[in-house]
Amino acid sequence: MSEPTSLAWFRRDHRLHDNAAFAAACDADRVVPVYCVDPREYGDRPFGGPDSFDFEKTGAHRARFRLESLADLRASLRDRGSDLVVREGRPESVLPEVAAAVDADFVTVHTRPTPEESRVESAVETELRDGGVELRRFWGHTLTHLDGLPMALSDLPDTYTTFRKAVELAAEDAGTGDAAAGDEHASDGDPGGRDPLPEPTVPPLPDDAPDAGDLPAVSDLVGTADANADRAPDDRGVLPFDGGETAALDRVESYIWAGDHLREYKEARNGLLGADYSSKFSPWLNEGCLSPRYVKAEVDRYEDRRVENDSTYWLVFELRWRDFFQFQFAKHGSDCFHREGIRERTDIDWRRDDAQFERWAAGKTGIPFVDANMRELNATGYMSNRGRQNAASFLANDLRLDWRRGAAYFETRLVDYDPASNYGNWAYIAGVGNDSRERSFDVRWQANRYDEDAEYVKTWLPELDALPAEYAHEPWKLSGAEQASYGVELGVDYPEPMVDFSD
Template identity: 70%
Template sequence: MSPSTALVWFRRDLRLHDNDALVAACDADHVVPVYCFDPRDYGQRSFGGHHSFEFQKTGHHRARFRLESVTDLRSSLRDHGSDLLIRVGRPESVLPDVAAAVDADTVTMHTLPTAEEKHVESAVTHAFADANVSVRPFWGHTLTHIDDLPMALADVPDTYTTFRKAVEAESPVRDPVPIPDIPALPSNTPEVGTLPSLSDLGPETSLSPDDRGVLSFDGGETAGLARVESYIWEGDHLRTYKETRNGMLGADYSSKFSPWLNEGCLSPRSVQSEVERYEDSRVKNDSTYWLTFELRWRDFFQFQFAKHGTDFFHRGGIRHRTDIEWRTDDTQFERWATGQTGIPFVDANMRELNATGYMSNRGRQNAASFFANNLRLDWRRGAAYFETQLVDYDPASNYGNWAYIAGVGNDSRDRYFDIVKQARQYDGDAAYVKHWVSELADLPPTYAHEPWKMSDTEQAQYGVEVGVDYPAPVVDLDASYEKLR
């Protein structure tokens, strides 16, 4: 009997630990790991559907993080006596060629929940339909396995609290699977290939690291596991997570595991395993529970997108709303995107995003609310800008949260944030605003959050002329709230 060969297609699961697709592949005599840089994930793309627009699919920050993550995965595989084949091209075209070259019997992969990702999976499966190669998908992007949900996917609740309570009561989290012994590559393996450069992937802007950022966010499983070790164990920050998670400045006010979770460098089950180990050895409290709570929020949107499909990407969202008049205004969009709205709390967050690829959850909620509710610009365009810029972009979490804020997603209420009130609550001394909006560094906190309220005399006193040194507000905030109440 001839030796069996499995091809394992790495996607957003760039890790060796807790990787069911890799474990299954390792039942074969030979394993060929492959990663494809799909051109559809880079460059300018059309959003598609009604009221479409152009946007850059993957910006500098995530492209860098992904390249580093793939590099780290290749290094780890080499340490285990294997390697990672790198290809640039559509997986449905690339993978059959690799499989034919190595005479593969099986292709294993992780399935993902959004329609765009599932379309690629379907194309790959179709490409192997006549090749006598079995395609085996695995679920590994969530804390709770899809097969362990206490209800059918079609019956997953559309409200988080109902979902969370059901899962907490009835769905135990599976243990992470260990790293397997990885069989060697077959002798007929083709050239492993080289990684593309960052410029090859097409981000229009090459940015140097910004030392004002909260964390460097180095890509890869090695860096992700080191972050877990640093945050939970070395820094002992988990015990106060619930109290500090809404911070704005600093590396450790929140876990910041999201870039590694979303690119698959960390498994949510492995993070949960560390939380439980911490609870057993140090302390179990509201903060340790709250990290699990946030992992379940992430799960909630993954299952919501698996349930609702493309509806989440429509203007009216899963609620099919037609009563909101979404606007298109390129000038207002550019002022928001570049952090020049004249609303300091919004501008600070957008400048941090552009410079580093990251902003806090509190910042995302306020920047999104301002865009969708105060400006009433098409919320999908704002979400697409986040898709471009975020180092920790995940389609379900990003578009799910934007739809939620815009009033077309998983909440029957109209949700909006009082931006100045939020700024005062979470940045009372304006340290965050001043950190990112240097024009306002010399203002007292009250005026740093509302510079338009300064008199001409005060503007002269502090050396900040509104409309010259710092923009006048793009919208009258108070008036813009009236239509929302």
């Protein structure tokens, strides 16, 4: 009898720790780790559906981060006597070919809840089945396992607070952290408990394993111009965000333990400048270089060894927000991407104005707090949560431009993009998603509250550096004489505001 051989299909789970799909693949005697560079994830694509528009699917910042993550994963596998086979092409074409070449018995993968990712999984499953190969799915990107939810997915609350309280109560009652009582093992083989899986022992490659292949360059994926824009990190950025599991674990160590920043997370999380006002774990979480269960285990260990306070709770609180949107998309599917949202709101007159949208995207709205955040996003692929809320609210609520175009622009630019978190938060701000409360932000109040001395604005808008903080946030208040005195002429050195805030 031949020794069983598996394929480990890596997607957005570029890690060896707490990786249920890879661990299951390693139960075979031979395993071939595979990554497919899917051309559908790059270049200009239509958004789809009514009132569609074209947008760039993946920009240079995330493409660089992804390739660094794959290089790190490949290096880790080679250190363990294995390798990462990289192929360019649609997974439903690539994986059956590799499976046939090595006579694989099964393929493992982490499943994802959004329709686009689910369609790819289904196509792969169909093609593999035709070749007599089984696709085994695992759920492994949330803190709470899908099978650990204290309610059926169809009964999932559409408000975060209700969801959070139910999950916290179930975890407390079960005494297992993040699983339902009795959920020792999920139906697909994933553990439902809170402890992360250990790194598996990696079996060797089969003798007939295909050539590993080369990783593409950033320019191969996004074009030379965009790739060059991402070549040198902007020294104003909060972090360089090096991709990969190694960098992810280093960041956890430096933020939680070496820097001891976790104890002040709640108080500092609305910061705008510097590496440590928040954890900055999101790029590694969303690309799968870091497991949320690993983060939770480190928080637990920190509480045991150093301090348990509101800040340690709040980091887990934010991980549950991330979970919430993953499960919302599993529940509502493609409705989450509709302009009317899951609330089917038809009472909002969404506009299309390409010129206004381009001003917003370029950070030239004439509203400094919005512009500073958009320029940080364009230069680095990142902006704070506070900045995202304000930039999104300005587009959706002040300009009333189609919120999906803003969300799609974030999809292109963000180094930490995740479809559920990104579109879920945009819909929330736009008033068509979760929670019925009005989510419009007073951008001027927010600027003065969170950037009191205008240090952030002046960092990203150096043309306003000479202005006092009040005028740096509201330059339209400058008289003609003051503009001349400070050397800032509206409409020349800095744009006139798109919205009349003169009251």
